[in-house]
Amino acid sequence: MNRFQYARPETVAEAVALLEEYGDDARLLAGGTDLVIELRNRWVEPKVVIDLKHIPELTPSITVRDDVLSISASTVMTDIAEDELVQRHFPALVEAAVVVGSVQIRARATLAGNICNGSPAADTSPPLLVYDAVVVIAGPEGTRRTPVDDFIVGPGKTSLGRGELVTAVELPIPQRPFGAAYTRLTRRRGTDLASITLCCGVDTDGHTRLAYGSVGPRAFLEIDDTGTLADPSVSIEEKVAPLDQLFHRASPSPKSLRASPDYRLAMLRVLGARALETALGRLTKEQV
Amino acid sequence: MNETLTINTTINGRSRSIEVEVNHTLLDVLRDEVDLTGTKECCVVGECGACTVIIDGRPMNSCLMLAVEIDGSEVTTVEGLEIHGELNVLQASFLDESAAQCGFCIPGQLMSATALLHDNPDPTVEQVQEGLAGNLCRCAGYEQITKAVLAAAKEAMR
């Protein structure tokens, strides 16, 4: 690691001021599970590392207000997976949170960090897309909110501007029955980076939301309003073609070590169908 | 802002005030400065778990943390497991099941197991395997380690 300054702001405003001052020479430290690796390998050589864990507003918390569940920026995967509200309303997010690394990683890695990193393979991106999450951002101009679909840009890129940081992620609690499921493709059962991340959500009005990652520069959200996919009486064979269409943005890299493009594309279909089935099953359960 | 910082922390029940370089990992500080070498270094990318310590009740990879991050926290390393110089139930159980072969991964395994049993005193086989999946053992004593954790859970509940 290079020599850097360590800053421990106590308010969001202080953090924003530091970010404005240092720009690209500053790095935010929440869980650090990615940052410390980047620092050790000298992939980044910041002048200042800003530790967000001493800002009271950002300390771990999961709260509900006006049918919106809000997850603060320092909340870690373990907190999310263990939270009853999240379990009740956002089971697919729990499924994603519990496969992020190992127990040790989940005790440290934050949800905000997971999406800020801009990894196309981030496990939580697909469920956040499916659940229509909103990212709360603090910056020099105050606070703004942006849909997660606009927040995620590309590998290592988000829509954060200079001086901005994520303070929370908000998820609107579905007001009508909604079934969702998360699944992924890995090389082994134990902890692994996924070659495909995929989340599917269906509601009773025939809407299907499907998000998938790790097969292109970012995770993509697709919405099917035809009703075919969300119809439990339509056979899975008949859903193959419409499902396939949802994957039109997939462009897996041939350079990946984890899986070949052909395999990934084929597995998108398999996992897509499986997640859809599970989501439909859950929807049915929700209704009874 | 600083390049070094004095942090206050409790390590294995003993409160300490340590001056650390802000760009040193917790693993480095534990091993090189606090002389607690029971915590091991292997992959330094959070994959092997050899460096696992418990911080405020949760297991974490000390190779992925800056030492400054434990300011105000309570840290337990493998050296803190013995109770009044006696092996605790888990340690004894690891010995009885021949779970420690070369032993290099064992401190990390013990820390993950300690945290697991703390949260879930009566785990299933799958829960143990899941709870310890972040701790690689190349001697591959996984069967023995799992048995040892289950036996310790039983013993502790008696």
Added chain:
Amino acid sequence: MKSVGSSPRRGGGLGRVTGHQQYLADIKLPDVLQVKLVTLPVARAKINSIDVTEAEALPGVAFVMTSADLPQPMPRFGPQFQDRPVLADGETKYHGEAVAAVAAETKEIAEEAVRLVKVHYDELHGGVYSVAEALADNPLLVQDPKLRGDSPLAHTNIIDEKHFGWGDIDSQESDLIVEDTFQFPMVTHFAIEPHGFMAAPDGDGIEIWSTIQHPYLLQKIMAKLLDMPLAMVRVHAPDPGGGFGGKQIPKLEPLIAYMALRAQRPVRLILTLDETFQTVRRSSAEVRVRLGFTENGVFTFQDIETNFLVGAYVDIADRVVSKSSYSAAGPYSVPAVKIIGRTIVSHTTPSTAFRGFGIPQISWARESVIDEAALRLGVDRLDIRLRNLARYREEFIPLEEADGDWEQTVRTAAKRIGWNDPLPPNRGRGIACGMKSGPTTGLSYSTVRLLYDGSAMVYAGTSDMGQGARTVFAQIASDELGVPLENIAVVMGDTAVVPYDQQTSASRSSVLMGTAVQRACQDIQGKVLTMATELYGINEDAVKTVGGRLLLPDREVTLTEVMQEALAPLGGEVIGNGEMRKEKDPNHPLGGTAAFFEFNCTASEVEVDMETGHVTLIKHVTVGDVGRSLNPKQVTAQDDGAAIQGLGHTLMEHYIFDDAGRVRNIGAIDYRILTSMDLPLEMHSESIENADGPGPYGIKGVSEGSLLVTAPAVGAAVREATGKVIRDLPLTPQRVWEALQEDENGS
């Protein structure tokens, strides 16, 4: 006999569960300089010059060692050929080969200085990364022919070509001949403890600390390189945190020693896990097998060609090739066998010993082809093995006899897996047999001291890297001396204190060193017996020694009681020495017969997800012929561990290279090994115990058996489930899926 055959707590176990065990990296030497290696981001490079000015100007840097600072010509070393240079000699021959090393006051400064060392080099394009490239016409030569002495193969990439066999394969009548070629990938040891080295000048001599498995080999190599008497080279070898063969042979110790001598201070180099990937690996291999059978599935001949790709320097790999190729035909009785084994160098990480020592590579091919034959002949895959298995005490290879009831072993495995039980859909079973020869020569000394208070110290030069040698030696001494286990200390890992042992390899230690320990104890028994005859004025034949006790005509006494009475009032102790030799046999192609065979039968049941190619291990059974279990829990732990390691190369482990010969998946993130969540749903390790081994109490060696035939057993199960033959390892989901696609396209 109380201790042997039971499973007491592991010797050294306490330190392992408390964190107090001192592994190499935990030892702090005062005033030590930290070393970091300088490597290049390419596989092959011509080094034009190395500019160290800027690096050496950095405060805290002691010096940068380059090849110019070493004696000229470049010192080279190795266990078989002296081909490995201390630092890359004008050219790097594989990705990660060190070209220089920095010594500095702290790790951080050393790391910083590495970035300031300016290596001017030209990348050399093209390289030998595969068997095909190595054996092409007019190949690029990996090793300089000048260094190959008068070898007739000096102008090839073949270090040696071995020819073994018996009978005449061409004159055999066969009803069926099957031929196929299989590939085994490069995999790495991945000991959780990365290799580490320290050295310090010591008067006229030197002290070296290493994670080495063979301290005495290191001592010998260093004495020769540094032209010092053995007595001036002291090697400390703390218990390694896992070895698996990867820590047998010296690698960077010479560099560290030269640096310590230059610095006149202690120096220390602890590799990162990533660096270990570029330091040790298993040989990859391409193995062609042609087998002839009668219509009943009885072997008529075997014709096997093994091409091992061993890497840039030979290390111990040529021995891997000869030893494994010699028994390539497996544990079968075959009338005619022809074997060609080649040791082939390449521009890749030098390979070394790795649990199984070449057998997993060969058995993957041989056992898979046997299955093919069984299917074509309509003979059950278990039966075809039983029909051909060498019978107990049969000389199945010239000069080698089958030293166990192997049929019993195979039948036990078949029973355990439920070989004939109906199979649910998408499931398959496989069974495979293999054996590995134990050490062909050996020399182990042990000293045991019975101390005045009745406790004992056992000195043994074995390295306890997890196999549990400390426990087993203490158990033997406990029974032989009648001293409780907790009063026995086992001393290892210091050549200045512990007598010579050839090496810790080939599952030898319980058998060879175990015998030396037993003999040292018997030496004590003899001395105490003499004391007794003098003390009590009785005749030697009136006394019997049973375990740790003497049966006198009128009563029974312990060895300790006699000793104490005899040595009073001055005190003192009784010292015993034991020696175990396994002599060379000049007539044997390997230089000696196998001390024993590690025979194993592995059976596996898998379920394949036909859509994704994922293989789930439903049940995995390994049965070994061990002679006797000195410590059943340790034996099971070693067997389970070996099986799981074997499942690694079977299902997920392999080096991935780019076109320029660089390893792309270095480190723990993209090189996957099994975690606790990847285990078979059910695992059984069993031992056949007929007390028919050459070691104490009838033991044979254990600890490698369970990974010898993991791949063919699992591969066969996958084949039965999918109908597909996959010839490359590992059986990743993608590879299985690709195989499954083949029939749909008709290809």
